[in-house]
Amino acid sequence: MATGDTQPEVTVATAKPVVDESVPLVLVSGATGYVATHTIQKLLISGNYRVRGTIRSLKNEEKVKPLQELVPDAKYPLELCEADLQDKENWISAVKGCKYVLHIASPFPLSTPKNPEEVIRPAVDGTLNVLSACAESGTVKRVVLTSSIASISCGLAGHPGRQNNTYSEEDWSPPEACEPYERSKTLAEKAAWDFMKDLSEEKKFELVVVNPAVILGPILTKFTGTSVDIIKSVLAGEVPGVVDISMGVVDVRDVAQAHITAMEKPECNGKRHLLVSESAVPYQRICQVMNNEFVPQGYKAAGKMKIPKFVAWFLSMFNSQVKAAYPNIGKSVIYNTDRMTNVLGIQPQVADKMIIETAYSLIEFGLIAKTPQYHGPGGKPEAKAGEDKKDDIKPPATEGSPADDQTKPEEGKENTDEPHKDEQSQPEEKKATAEESYKEEQEDDTQKDKTDEKEDNSQKHETVVTKDDSQEDETEEKESKATD
Template sequence: MASGQSEITVAVTTAKPVVDESVPLVLVSGASGYIATHTIQQLLISGNYRVRGTVRSLKSEEKVKPLRELIPDAKYPLELCEADLQDKGSWIPAVKGCKYVLHIASPLPPGVPKNPEDVIRPAVDGTLNVLSACAESGSVLRVVLTSSIAAVSCGLVGHPGRSDNTYSEEDWSPPEACAPYERSKTLAERAAWDFVKDLPEEKKFELVVMNPAAVFGPVITKNAGTTVGFIKAALSGEVPAVVNLNMVVIDVRDVAQAHIVAMEKPECNGKRYILVSDSNFSFRKMCEVVNKEFVPQGYKAAGKIKLPKFVAWFISLFNSEMSLIYPSIGKQLTFINNRMINELGIQPQDTEKMIIDTCYSLVEFGLVPKTPQYHGAKPKVPQGDQNLS
């Protein structure tokens, strides 16, 4: 420094964003999951809520980075914290200050576990750990719990001995008749309703339960849902043959919207909501939809061969995925979705569009390779711009 000049020290501080605590805070558990990411995205887009999501580890860039990038310019930036379903204490800070909790996180086994308790205990205990923290929080007004049609109809199998396979929110799966996963969802949901019912008045909060079917629809991170594996396999050329499987489906975008509406509407308190768009959409039909759109783009045709049930049984002996679906082969169940449409105002997405949207998202996110002929989704032509000549 030249002589005669005085040294000036400038303190530089980084301003932290001002948090408006009057804006309701929503906790979304299992933030990196398929349904949860869509729910978080819709909440952030609305700009009506502050959103906190839970992950098992903040050190997992694979899970955290895509969440940060969902809506990078959100009015209220996404907050993330660590919580584990099996760690009761981790949920105390997670729910602190939250007005609403969307408990979406749930363990889903890749196959039929050797010991049913391996899937039942985490589901039940995890649910109760979250609800216990909500009861102690002093701030949580309502919890929306993600259950499943597994807790309504034993999944796609149906109740044993029941001739009328039409199901509504009044139906409950008999746990003793269910496979381990369906039993875990049933027992976890039952435990949630019992927990809230038995709370002392000063600790009570409201409970709403979502019972979605198999969830499909576009992925918005590389963490695709387990059920999306059906579509991914078909598009990847890994399904030369199909079984007679009738799927009950719903679009993930509708599921996310349903959670938010159920959180907001006072009249939803204390109710279950079956989330279904199509009760009997066959796996073969799904393959036909994929083939029509993607075979011209260089992808291998799927599901050209019908697999006999006895062959499926043999495969199920050593294939975990087939062992999961085998009991549902040939079954046809119908689900009443009037409550979803009339009370939540959800008009379900078209099933074929849902499948095609899913396929394009899988390719664009690199989960299925692009072929040389791949051209991507064709943009919609506005009605007034169509050439009618």
Template sequence: MPKELDKPPLVLVTGASGYLASHVVRLLLQEGYQVRGTVRDLSNEHKVKPLKELCPNSRFPVQLVEADLLKKEGWDNALKNCEYIMHVASPFPNKPPSQEEDLLKPAVDGTLLVLAACARAGSVRRVVITSSIAAVHGETVVANDRVYGPKDWTNINSPFTDAYAKSKTLAEKCAWDFIKNLPEEQRFELVSINPGVILGPMLTNVVGTSVFPLKRMMNKTMPLVPAVNFYLCDVRDVALAHLKAITVPEAAGKRFIVGSESLWFQEMSLILFEEFVNQGYWVFHRHCPYWLVWLTSFVDSSAVLILPRIENVYQFDNNLMIKILKLTPRTPQKTIIDTAYSLIERGIIPRTKWYTGPKERDNW
């Protein structure tokens, strides 16, 4: 987008203080857009102050407004004069919820609240929703050598589909249905971004749920590594995909799987070990057997989430991301190493006396 325009488009980013959303906000500001972000509580300085400091030299300072996915109030005000919406906000648990509704209600009802407000606003041209590969294939069983693509949907009725995958699938499906059923005069374009497990440097001290396993590897609270495989993506690539989703005309009406490749926890731990062992960090990389993960699940609820994934390999097709969005993902090695350096630089992992710091900073 040309930065010399007098009136650049106004973009709303929901859940602006989140791990991914903060990257989206900063990238938009850097590109010269006007950005409005929603937060649940404007008086929460822990969330608000870092947002205001994301891009101090931007042409337009970020605007912040209060809005909650569980409340109708505030959304009409948040959407006023916005041309583009990036609906990033959605709960991502690090342990199973006590009841499914804790995830389903904000994900599904929240999405419908935002889309209904978009329809009323009259100014919205395109909405980008942050979905997940969990909406493409969220069951914890896989077909041998199956590669899942944008035409695939998670079976929400499967006993192997957890509450998070169900929430992302229902939220995305209700978004596509909402657009389909809108009167022509109110209709706007929709794009879905379906990222894998998001890693990468943090712009605030909010540690994303997906970053916790790497944090545990770095602080030695994961003494053995379970045989768990994840399809990874870089938070910077996902933010860029959101930007391209509003700038590439051909993106309208499509689902984009964003990611690089599938990696085992053990491969991740070895990448960290090789990078940081000479800087005074010991990263365990010995295999953890299934039975031990099962026993651990009785005292650590986060183990319940990974137990059904053990030994399964999940593969996804990111060709649309490359061909239409022209986005070449970072390597998982770079993503993992940059994540760890970010944890150290922000004081979340203590520095050792041998710590040398990152060799370069790629947009973080």
């Protein structure tokens, strides 16, 4: 492959110059996104790669600065360049000189868009623009594409009419049966594999796909992924009730590690990889776990009211989030994750831990206000005004620091090199009783609300209905990925 091409103009995100161009260069698209920030941080910490990230505007200091601070003392400083998913010329410049490309950027709306093309076109065109640029680069060896369980099981619902609810990498969602977001991920991934089939031999490179479930876990910047808004809504007291929805979840640090391992391992080439820690987590369980941890710290209890399916149907006519959730009511899906554990070497984390750490990171980054009773992830009350604040809670430390073994959320570490250490982020008795409390609530609901159960016998679990809040930064969210 040619290596003497002129390098594209980029902005170096630290004061250090890049001195060793023989070190492999990795492009991460949608650098400000939830998964991308974790992936970039992990790559930089390893010291094995130079990293270039794409961002919509280098003039946006509010988004550039947090990227600079991910690993301020990185051996090879982060480079940034401007790129837009639908601008093909951007990507020709962005991938030049890169050996690996991690295409993570993709639109992920929390509510159903009025026009499906708002998510479908950027996802499909953006993917093809990146792959086309890689084919012309002469340097790219492998691309890792962030897809989703959406392209395997129609998201949380499963295939219409299918009796077997267990899915693997061999399954494909029928696009015509999918909601807009699920359809966009399915069509984008199909377009990628079709592109590779038609690629001439002299332009060929390798393609690997990862298919994460709903992504949870600590944030590294205040620009969160859409999946994190699920936790944010509960913590903010915006959850008046729950309906029967369950979801597959996976930790953001595991997703980041999956991208890197998929980039490095030869046996990953040409394969899809499901990323699911727990296949069917009821939204009621999410509420219960958060209630146990945060109600004693002054936050409002969530998910106490059960919403029958017929009421959810009525609400769906006025609330876009309920409308997006409604097709998934009463359904659950199981995933075969053998490739995740046996090939990528990722051991699933417990959902409760992800939920708690996500919530603490939202508070520590100021996205949810601290209450007077808030004591932080370390379990110590904050010092009152005028008192010595030696033990002030700070955002979780970055990987490699002494704080890694403490009880703070692992927000400072993308997918840390050792993401499976079982740090205790909540009191032991709460961890031991979270699932029991959920089960007791289910039993209580069974006796208190038999009428609702007759109306919808298919209900097994429950999930949250949130207020129809508008997205704060829709433009940048379209640059974020996955999955979650």
